[in-house]
Amino acid sequence: MDHFGKFQNYSLELGPGFNLVFGNNEEGKSTIMAFIQMMFYGYNGRSRDLSKHLRNKYRPWNGSEMKGHIIFQANEEEYRLERTFGQSNSTDLVNLWNETTGQAIRLNSQKDVGVDFLGLGEEAFARSVFIRQGGTNIQGSSRSDEITNRLSNLVTTGSEEVSYQAAADRLEEAMSLLVSKNKKKGILVKKERELALLLEARQQALEDEEEKLKVQAELESMVQEKQERDHKKQALLEKVQAYEELKEKEEIKKALKRLDDFNKLKQELHGKKDRLKGDKTLVDESFLELAKALIKELTSLTEYAQELDQKIKSLLLELSELEEKRPKEIQAENFLKAREGVDRLRRIEATIQDQTEEIRGLENYIKQATETKVLEEKFEEAEFVQREALVALTDLQHTTHELEEIIQEAQTFEEEEKNQQIETHIKLKSLMAEIKDGERRLARDRQELEQKIAENNQELNQKLDKDLRADNWGKKQELILLIALVTGIASLILAWKVSSFYYFGLLLSFSLLYPAFKTKDVRRSSEDYPATRQRRGKEAEDFIAQAFKAIDDQERELKTRQEDLQDLEKTVFEIETAYSRRREEVKDLKARWEQEQELLNQAKIEELRAAERCRDLELRLKQERTNLINNEIQGTRLDLVELKVALSEQEAEADKLNSYIESLLKKTNSKNFNDFTDLYFDGVAFQEKLEKAQNKLAQLKQKRQEAQVREENQRQKLIDHMALYQRVSTPNEAALMIQDLERDLNELNRLSIQLDSAKAHRRDLELDYSKEELQVQLKVLDERIAVREGLSDGLDEAALKQYKEEALSLGLKISELDRMIAAKSAQAKEKYRHQPNVSQIDESLEALDLELKKSRQEYEALKLAKVVLTEAFAEMQRSFGPLVNESTAKIFKRLTKGKYRQVRVNRDFDIAVEEQNYHSLREWGYLSGGTVDQAYLSLRLAIADLITKDQEPLPLFLDDVFTQYDDDRARQGLEFLQEYATEKERSNQVVLFTCHNRLRSWMDPEMNQQGQRVLQI
């Protein structure tokens, strides 16, 4: 060790046989063991615990590089292994030299040195040939440890590398990949399932195919039906076509005729138009209209002139007739004067009438005013009478009211007195009853008292006698007290229950109490009998006296009551007297009130009558006054005289006028003024008429002249207008020409309308095609008709319609069939669209079948492998187990110097041993710790032997394995190891580290020569 832990440049040479390396604690035994292990295997631990992290634990304390080398022999060649420790195995510098040949050896892995030379992994090394302190006990080690597995494999399969369980598990795992344990998963299961699904799908596909064929057949039959209907429809259409072609031919013919007619009309129209063409214009409606209007106006002017001539003639005639009828003439001045006189006369007559009326009215007014005054006087009188009656009535009402108040008061008193009377009666009755009760009780009390007095006296005497005899008065006193109490209580109860009168009983009770208490004194002085007797007698007398006094009081009280009763009776009498008096008084008052009431009623009636009269008079007066005021005519008697004078003056003037008018009437032979007036106005009217006729005649003559001028102008206009077409000389000539032209124009219009109509009635045929084209069409049609000849024979429009309908109906049916075919086909297509067919499925089936076959073969092969493995394992259990046991037993026997002859190890490494003298196995639990350690050491040595059986023996390193052993066992162990290391047939290098001197002392001093050495660290 160049630098390793505490060691520097330290070397230790081990011999080939048994080596005991001795060193005290802390001297470095464990460090040397760690060095050996780390030289071969390095160290890759990552523990943070320094004591467990070997690389850090043994890093030199002085900070030098951790480094060392080992020289060892293998396969009879010597090797030198050098290692400079870095931070990890990968940074360690490792060199290996073959010292025999001097060649450096290339290493695959720095860690593999141990594996390569020792044939063991690090873990296996540490647990098999590298036995640490306490390391013989492997029972507690983890099953997952490599060594445990290896031991397990070794014990069960004969090979450390081969584990039955692992192999069986792997086969099982592979099988479960194909078929899981619950047979629900796995490649094979999945494929089987796929197969089932495919077979199902195949069946479905077959059924689908059948169905498809069926649907196809149905579709075909539908198509056939459709075709049949189609043929039928075509045949019908052929016939229809033939008929329609014939019709079309007719149409074309008609169109050609229409075309000819149209052209003819057009030519005629042109001819007419030429005729209407004049010198300066083309005659049209407006030209003719104007011409006609001119003629018409000329004619009317001529007629007008003739009419005027006629009128003049008749007016002249009328004038001459008028002259013959001229009336008698009255001068306008005379007429006016006469009319004025008449008017004046009428006004005077009216005035006379008015004045007469006025006089009559004034007279009436004066009479009415006098009557009103009389009425006013009557009214004043009536008012006075009414006022008087009202005063009398008020007085009476006052009196009656006072009387009512008095009666009211008297009745209130009467009521009070009545109540008082009733109250007093009740009191009287109660007092009388009380007095009666008091008397009765008084009589009873007196009787009882007398009896008690008698008893008392007797008792007193007896008591006195007793007191005398026994000088014992105490009881008497108690008895009196008892009586007093009884009396008192009885009085209280009676007073409360029956009458307050019984309170008097208390007096008796109190009077008894006194002597009861008084007896004490008596008893005190009872020794003096005569004095006592005297006192007692006096006491009894007092008692009686008091009792009588109480009765007297009662009697007095009763008497007072009786006196009260008498007073009360007196009061009652007084009340009753007053009451009857009062009743009388009330009665009188009521009679008086009734009288007053009657007077009052009469006064009321009178007052009412006076008031009524007053009202009537007032009403009449008011009316009279109103009438008076309303009267238009008001005036005095003086006015009346004046009026009568004026009237006579008027009458004189009237007479004068009458005589003047009479003279005028006479002159004109008029009967009256009306005739006179008529005559005057007739003359006036005649004059006016004459003037009017003369004026009219003048006007007519004027008009006649004007008309003549206008007629001439008009004639000229006409001739000028006609000259635009052709010159004429007279209106008559013009009229004839106009007639001709009008006829021509009408003709032209007619033709034009005809042409328009023909134009309008042109059809598509002649509009779309020219005559030539139509003629070609006609020709083509003729050819086609020739082909279909006979098809339309006997056809008419009705049949055609029927054929068309049939064809249409067939067409609909065909469409329906088409739709049905399309729907059915689409439906079927959609149904199978995503379905694989039988061939596709068969292809998949074929592939799956192949895979399944292979999977099944795999599964069967795995199953077979598993079966054979199990058989082999059973064989191993039978054969190899004993081998380990045998070897262990052999070592154990040697280790224990034959104490135990048999040891058995089971698969769990539990140990059972058989002692020499007993023939049964004992489980390890029953053994001592030392024995168990021995047994395990035996097992480990046996296994190490078996592991290295076919190779070079490995060195065995042991660190104080006998620590737990007693001296005998330790010695036996040491001897065994010595023997084990030096066996002739198979010698092992054994290195035992110890700190126990006993082992060193047991070593033979000569042992170095015998392949054994003791080394001191």
Next chain:
Amino acid sequence: MGSELNNIPERANQRRIEILGTFRRITQICTAEKVDLLLIAGDLFEGANHSRDITRSVQESLSKIPSRVFIAPGNHDYLALDSPYLESGWPAQVTIFKTAYEKVELADLNVTIHGGAFEKTFVETSLLKQMQPLEKDKINIGVFHGDLVGANQGSPYHPIREQEIADSGLDYLALGHIHKRSPVKKVGNTTYAYPGSPDGRGFDETGVKGVYVGEISKGRADVVFRPTSSRLYEIVEIDGSTIQSQTEAEVAIREFLKNKYGAGWQNNFYRVRMVGTVEMNRSFLWPAIEAKLSEELHYIRLIDETSLALNLEELAKENSLMGSFVRRMLQRREATDNPQELTQIKKALEYGLEAFRGEVRLRDY
């Protein structure tokens, strides 16, 4: 066309497109070489449940060629109401036989085409027998889907016997059904052949695939094979006995494939069976090698069929569990001569030894 191609799901989509491309390539041959007649003897489509885009693509490709096309529907694409052949859009020059037997006269070529359709999956009688007497001065060509069987054999897929072919009087009989190409044969005066599928669809259709192209005259047919496959499906076996490491294995496989398939070797689908023996303590991570090779190959799958290099007889002598296991297996092997059992025992022995070694590998296929 229209196959799901789920055997290699990750490549299925691409492969479907490639197969459509292959069909287009065939039509391009027709155009380039002015082919008169394109005969398709059925199973052009895998079924009727494919996308209609595929049908349209086929129709489009056919519409561009100058050739007249005759299609005889087979058991996969039999003529039912949901057939793609009843879809609209088929070009005018395409004739699809719709009944068991039909013939089409091609006066300009002096040719009569005889053909028939499968109207359901199974056709168990001969359609050839339905042919009318042929006009002998014309070139008679037959297009039928069917299964060529021995004289006494039957088939649910239109059994055709050589004698029937010889008796047919046809000058050429274009056959379809078998995916593997047959050589061009002649019986009587009739030449006939199965061209097989024109492109592979899986490892059951290995090798170069294509069509027959040639000239047919009266009593004579000179047709040659024309490869059309876009990629090959290949199953190869490589002995891994001498391979020592992963890298070595990778190199060995690559070199093997490169040498065997030359240019374009990377484009194929490979299934490589690794056979031979390997040492007990040596194992290969085949999936890792496979992943590495997949980087440069279109598709490769390695199947480890190697066995352990063990001297079974020596092993049988060992006094250990393994020794006992081998001993017992060998005893069983000797006790039987049933080949099936022998195979099973061989496998079981391998599995057992693998279980001892550390891993039981289920065989891939």
